[in-house]
Amino acid sequence: MKRISGKRIWATLLAGTFFAGTFLAGAALAQTPRSAAASGAQRTSGDAIGPYNKQIVDPVAADRGRHLYATECVECHGPAARGTDAGPNLVRSNVVMHDRTGSELGPFLKKGHPLQSKTSSAALTTEQISDLSHFLKQRIDDALKRQPMGDHINVITGDAAAGKAYFEGEGKCTSCHSLTGNLAGIGNRFAEPVDLQQSILFPTGRGRGGRGPATAPVLLTVTQRDGQPIKGELVFIDDFDAQLRDSAGKLRTFARTSGTKIEKTDPLAEHHALLDRLTDKNIHDLVVYLETVK
């Protein structure tokens, strides 16, 4: 990995666009976080991971630590503290991982460690070391599963015209959908384009956030030995019993015996079958096309 210009990093750090995963690459420096949730370690994991006595990041201290880091450490250890040719990855450092507000980092730095300002790290105060600890713990949090890095960067990469062609042609989407009917304003309905993408692929329950078009329920048709077919909405089914709610709203239960024929009709069957046919290009094109339907 190349060393990165300190000045450039400094500017990025101070601008507060601390989106650790993307700002290593020069082209991504200008990218701003998509939402507040992506911008720092205030967002905490819902999972109880690590020790109960782990250090909880103080964002104010971490912010002070960020300035100190940019002044004294970033050139060797890199903007996300993931190391460069000149210095090791601190996110994976045992000293940092075992640290509690300076308990390990303090003794390490007090021994004297090269700093960018050519001063001795032994002169750093207890408060400065604690601030650095909070900043580095925040970088560890960034790298953990389901942490701030867990955000989509860009799913809008396709070609709208190709998406339209697929929608109206090969995809046969118009056999059930209309942009003025059940997909009217579909490009406005979702919080993020990725939600629209997910709803195309997995529309069960009206797709992500329930914002897709309404879908018909799964139907059961039960035919007993001598009887008429009984139809209704599927309520429950396993290997031994099937339950449906008939048109009168009555719940009916049938044992799945050899004399009873049970047929299941899933109105989304075509969507499920599409998963075997859709190419990644089709998906990306469709998302861009449907995003234009405002």
Next chain:
Amino acid sequence: MNRLRYLYLILLAASLHAQPPMPTDSWPTYNGDFSGRRFSPLAKINATNIRSLTLSWMWRLSASGGSSSNIRSTPLMTDGVIYLSTEDNAFAVDARTGREIWHYVWASSGGRHNGNKGMAMFGNFLYFETGDCHLVSLGKDDGKLRWSKTICDLDQFYFASVAPVVVGNHVIAGVSGDDSDVGGYLESHDPETGELQWRFYTVPQKKGDAGSETWPNDDMSSHGGGMTWVPITYDPELKLIYVTTGNPQPVIAYANRKGDNLYTCSIVAVNADTGQMAWAFQTSPHDTHDWDSTQTAVLFDGVINGQPRKLVAQAARNGKFFVLDRVTGKALVSTEFVKTNWSLGFDAKGQPIPDPAKNPSLAGTLVSPNSGGSTNWYPPTFSPATGLFYVNASRNFGEFYLYDGTDNPQGWAGNSQGGWSENMLEALDYKTGKVKWSHKWEGGASYGLLSTAGNLIFTGAPGGSIEALNASTGDPLWHARLANGVSNSPVTWELDGTQYLIVGGGDTLYAFAMLAK
């Protein structure tokens, strides 16, 4: 026939079929024996009489906390006493009455608690792992703590959940963790004292170590994952442990770990006394989809192309099925047990060739299976009676996103989202890998399996039942709906002439039996 000649024939037969049958009066290890077959020779409960199987007792455990009160583990049983663990808790329960004998609680200092898988026993001692990285030994009779040993580092976000297995004079313990980039290993401890005997790293610690040529550098390989969170199997004749390893780290992003990333996503044979690797077979070279290969490596003896062989088989999370010679690690069968879309066939070694076009991407890549996989940790079963390998399988899709497009991602840096699935119990012919029958489920079926000489397969079933199917045909034969559905893998044993079926569902253990005399 003279007696000596008869003895000779018995010994010959024993050497040709070296695998002893599972004991019927106990369930002494996670899989019932070392082979991982989960096949019981008991046939008192069988395909003809199973409809009269009924509830004998149920026992509800008392433990606080979600994962502590959910039975994920396989219970052990010996001398009429059941030993069962949940996260941070261990219990002894009378196998005849379902009455609790003792309850041990471990004071946890943290770690992920996602479902303890069970205990090991050795003489009068028990062993289990805790979410906060300890291997704990208890006295079997009183449930009192004998010792505990730290087996991993909580600060690095490791945790521990696998059932240890005692082989010879070794307690074999694995570790878990995928929240941060850490390396996997397997440990052997002295059953008496708990002292560490050896540690086998599943990923190279430094340049020159076996497999290091498949990583860009030491930092990536030594932090490269390969967790050991499913119980090992063991061949006492070969003295080989078969450990299956988890996915590489970072999990989804891959820019900084070019190469095959050995020995992640592999079946690895390790000498039980030395901890040295004998051979390895990689089921997912350079995995980018969280497809741990931590599915049980099932050991059985069979005949392939007319040649008797000692075999090891695995239905892997990535949808592929492998049968290897377990002496050499050479692949004899490589195939798919569900349709997938991520590979370009198999290479000369029988390992899948990943399709780079199906790597996760910023805009999303549609991959089958999703990160949950075509199967997962729940144990399969192999029946020597039918010659079939059974697995609860899923055909599903996920859209795989990269969250970090830089050249140095860490952790997961991506995920698979969404899903649609169809799920089935499959019976595979081990000689060809072909699906002999497939029973389609009406929902998800993440359940472990048991096969018996009664021509039965027992499994949890969607809808909350414990269910039995005909092992030859897949026809559903019997079920009982539990309060919370099945949460572990069913087991069986015989006590006082009665065959029991035991299964965990949430916080309750159920014992079924044919009680009419």
